[in-house]
Amino acid sequence: MSLLEIRQLKKSFGDLQVIKNISLKVQQGEVVAIIGPSGSGKSTLLRCATMLESIDAGDILYLGESAFKTDQEGKPHKVTGAELKKIRSYFGLVFQDFNLFPHFSVMKNVTDALIHTQNKSKEEAYDIGRKLLTKMGLSEKENAFPFQLSGGQQQRVSIARALALNPKVLFFDEPTSALDPELTSEVLKVIKSLAKEHMTMVIVTHEMNFAKEVANHVIFMDEGIIAEEGTPEEVFGNPKSDRTKAFIKGYH
Amino acid sequence: MDLLTLLSNLSDGMIVSIQIFALTLVLSLPLGLIVALGRMSKNPILRNFVKVYISFMRGTPLMLQLMVVYFGPYYILGLSMPRGYRFYAVIIGFALNYAAYFAEIYRGGIESMSVGQYEAAKILGYSKMQTFFRIIMPQVIRRIIPSITNEVITLVKDTSLAYVISVTEMFTVARAVASAQANMMPYVAAGVFYYVFNFVVATVMEKIENKLSYYR
Numbered sequence: 001m002s003l004l005e006i007r008q009l010k011k012s013f014g015d016l017q018v019i020k021n022i023s024l025k026v027q028q029g030e031v032v033a034i035i036g037p038s039g040s041g042k043s044t045l046l047r048c049a050t051m052l053e054s055i056d057a058g059d060i061l062y063l064g065e066s067a068f069k070t071d072q073e074g075k076p077h078k079v080t081g082a083e084l085k086k087i088r089s090y091f092g093l094v095f096q097d098f099n100l101f102p103h104f105s106v107m108k109n110v111t112d113a114l115i116h117t118q119n120k121s122k123e124e125a126y127d128i129g130r131k132l133l134t135k136m137g138l139s140e141k142e143n144a145f146p147f148q149l150s151g152g153q154q155q156r157v158s159i160a161r162a163l164a165l166n167p168k169v170l171f172f173d174e175p176t177s178a179l180d181p182e183l184t185s186e187v188l189k190v191i192k193s194l195a196k197e198h199m200t201m202v203i204v205t206h207e208m209n210f211a212k213e214v215a216n217h218v219i220f221m222d223e224g225i226i227a228e229e230g231t232p233e234e235v236f237g238n239p240k241s242d243r244t245k246a247f248i249k250g251y252h
Numbered sequence: 253m254d255l256l257t258l259l260s261n262l263s264d265g266m267i268v269s270i271q272i273f274a275l276t277l278v279l280s281l282p283l284g285l286i287v288a289l290g291r292m293s294k295n296p297i298l299r300n301f302v303k304v305y306i307s308f309m310r311g312t313p314l315m316l317q318l319m320v321v322y323f324g325p326y327y328i329l330g331l332s333m334p335r336g337y338r339f340y341a342v343i344i345g346f347a348l349n350y351a352a353y354f355a356e357i358y359r360g361g362i363e364s365m366s367v368g369q370y371e372a373a374k375i376l377g378y379s380k381m382q383t384f385f386r387i388i389m390p391q392v393i394r395r396i397i398p399s400i401t402n403e404v405i406t407l408v409k410d411t412s413l414a415y416v417i418s419v420t421e422m423f424t425v426a427r428a429v430a431s432a433q434a435n436m437m438p439y440v441a442a443g444v445f446y447y448v449f450n451f452v453v454a455t456v457m458e459k460i461e462n463k464l465s466y467y468r
Binding site: 050052085088089091092093095097099100101102103112113116117118145146147161162165 | 366368369371372374375376377378379382386387390391394466467468
């Protein structure tokens, strides 16, 4: 069974159809990179998968459990209550602009949800927090506040915050787009190390070399559809569609 | 009249002023939050009702509102209110009025929060209540403290309006003593009282503001 399955997803904002008809599967341990021009629907796809947006048609399943219920008119609605909570526990999301909680220390950013949404004890949560911050190279910073950190450090805190809840799949929405090249590399390094541990990840990115290097599967999106997908070698080395060719050429 | 007698004459009034001030704050700060939530409600009936309420409270003089609260039950409903109602009428009038102002301050603060904070909280599994009280409100309070300070300082001076329904707060007493003695001193003393009161208020608010400034 796929960890994540998206079936015939459609999403419009007003008259603008942002996602036309997308189906995809993500297997346990897979790293999927989603690339494509701005406005192609990549981020919207991610926001639908993480249930930050409603969807107009189709379904999203985590481990075979549907995140939506379809009403009589065929319109999907988010599941509610305990079901929604369970679906949400399957995934984490790392935002482009971090969205750390500025009034919480680094440690509290990482552990607060563990304590207050998963009812872990403070000791247990802090243990998890310390391990993750060490892994992110931030053990010195646990008492700092987000404003005292560089962008790269903030993004690593937000990765630790997402990992603390032990999600089965971690989504990244252009995790380095708000960072300068030097800080980008430290964040990409962390994501690569997660890939080595076979963390399942879906990454929307503009970093083509990174996508090529880290992903098992690359999806090229254009105008709300998957224009091409395959292994990095296939998509980058031997693209079939002209649109993909043009896009990839633009990056060299 | 020597200063000591003057002060002892005024002291009862001072206590009433301080009571009006404290009770108004204790009631209107939470009430303002509820009004703000009503103002931002998805329900159009509630939202518009609250909007009209705020509009009246801010659009008419507090003095008039106090008179309506005090005389209204008798003239409109024919109810004769108990003796002590005078003081309660002041507190009700002040609380309703200040709640409207605080509500708009809360709303400004809440609406200034980025949607990313809500989204991050949602992804991390916080309930709506937890998101509001753990993530949103602490940041909102920090942002709105300067505006709250403004209102609180105005409130200190507004307590003198209670005289319109003959609640003998500080200013009423000062006026009575001044006209009985044909002397300016009670007014000077009243001025000093309000100034010192506000100085303390401003100092306390500054302390709170500094305490909340541990992050950016």
